[in-house]
Amino acid sequence: xxxxxxxxNSTSFYDEGHQTTMEAAKWCADRGIDVFEYSFGRGVTMxxxxxxxxxxxFHENGVELTVHAPYFINFSNPDPAMIEKSIGxxxxxxxxxxxxxxxxxVVHPATQGKMTRSEAEAVMIENVKKLHDVxxxxxxxxxxxxxxxxxxxxxxxxxxxxxxxxSLFDQYYxxxxxxxxxxxxxxxxxxxxxxxxxxxxxxDFLPETKVFNMHVHFSKIQFGAKGEIKHLTxxxxxxxxxxxxxxxxxxKYGMSPYVVCExxxxxxxxxxxxxKYFYSLS
Numbered sequence: 001x002x003x004x005x006x007x008x009n010s011t012s013f014y015d016e017g018h019q020t021t022m023e024a025a026k027w028c029a030d031r032g033i034d035v036f037e038y039s040f041g042r043g044v045t046m047x048x049x050x051x052x053x054x055x056x057x058f059h060e061n062g063v064e065l066t067v068h069a070p071y072f073i074n075f076s077n078p079d080p081a082m083i084e085k086s087i088g089x090x091x092x093x094x095x096x097x098x099x100x101x102x103x104x105x106v107v108h109p110a111t112q113g114k115m116t117r118s119e120a121e122a123v124m125i126e127n128v129k130k131l132h133d134v135x136x137x138x139x140x141x142x143x144x145x146x147x148x149x150x151x152x153x154x155x156x157x158x159x160x161x162x163x164x165x166x167s168l169f170d171q172y173y174x175x176x177x178x179x180x181x182x183x184x185x186x187x188x189x190x191x192x193x194x195x196x197x198x199x200x201x202x203x204d205f206l207p208e209t210k211v212f213n214m215h216v217h218f219s220k221i222q223f224g225a226k227g228e229i230k231h232l233t234x235x236x237x238x239x240x241x242x243x244x245x246x247x248x249x250x251x252k253y254g255m256s257p258y259v260v261c262e263x264x265x266x267x268x269x270x271x272x273x274x275x276k277y278f279y280s281l282s
Contacts, residue, residue, distance in 0.1 A: 002256045003064065004275040005035025007217070011265035022057055029061040032272060037106070037260045039068040044092040051099035058100070065100040066215070066258065069093035069107045075127040076110035076120040076156055083127050087134050094140045104215060104258065106146045106175045109165060110156035124156055125164065132169050146173045146215040151180030151228030158184070159198060163205045174202065175215040179231070179262070182241040183223035192245035199249055212255045218243055218274065219262040231264040234273060243274050251281040 009024055018027060021038070028036055036058060040046070046054075058065050070093070073086045093105045109128070112120045128147075135143065147165045150157030159181065166172040181198070182189040189195060202211045220232040222239050232239060250257065261271035 003034035006267040010268040025058040025061040055100035066104040067097040146175035148175035151183040177217035179219040179221040183221040183228040189241035233266040
């Protein structure tokens with residue numbers, strides 16, 4: 001079944017007087033939100049006791065927890081010591097996901113740096129292979145590592161690059177951020193057939209289960225010549241992309257992704273707008 005969720009707490013959550021994410025479990029459940037993505041973007045600092053308590057209260061309210069790993073992961077770094085750190089960040093994120101009772105961790109793959117694109121890709125592929133070996137060794141074979149398409153031209157994470165990564169191992173899944181793709185490609189998702197082309201391309205190169213059950217990030221994003229500038233809300237009518245053609249494709253093909261909204265402060269409201277539209281298609 002398709003699931004709709006939020007990346008972190010919305011402005012309305014705090015406006016209503018709530019203060020801690022522990023309170024967000026019931027708040028999300030009351031609004032029909034299926035998934036809450038907890039970001040460790042600036043580092044994994046939560047202790048095990050808190051993580052398990054958070055997982056328990058979300059489970060009791062029927063809201064699934066996913067994890068976003070630290071933003072500073074870079075599998076194209078040529079320094080072996082820095083690669084060890086990146087692997088460590090993924091492992092610590094997997095530990096929190098496990099404590100939460102979840103099985104999905106979103107990972108930013110890399111930045112290009114001073115290398116050519118092909119050089120950076122080769123380094124990245126080699127290092128995500130090393131990551132898989134460590135994940136197996138540490139007992140995280142059931143954790144889905146969702147590598148994300150990125151929004152800036154200096155970042156690794158085009159659709160083609162993500163397909164190459166997630167083709168390597170069964171537990172590697174795509175996290176397709178449609179706002180990032182639209183920003184990086186200067187507004188390419190401006191008609192339904194372009195969404196369809198993207199989905200069909202993934203189906204050409206990946207097992208159907210990875211595409212139908214992929215992780216999704218969605219938001220409207222302001223962009224410039226180098227790609228992503230900042231996240232917007234669904235009220236924006238300049239940049240896009242429009243979620244409706246995507247929901248129509250998900251419905252048409254019977255897909256069941258996790259659709260996590262990353263709107264700027266209105267993620268709960270915008271996520272439920274997508275969910276309402278999706279179910280209106282039935």
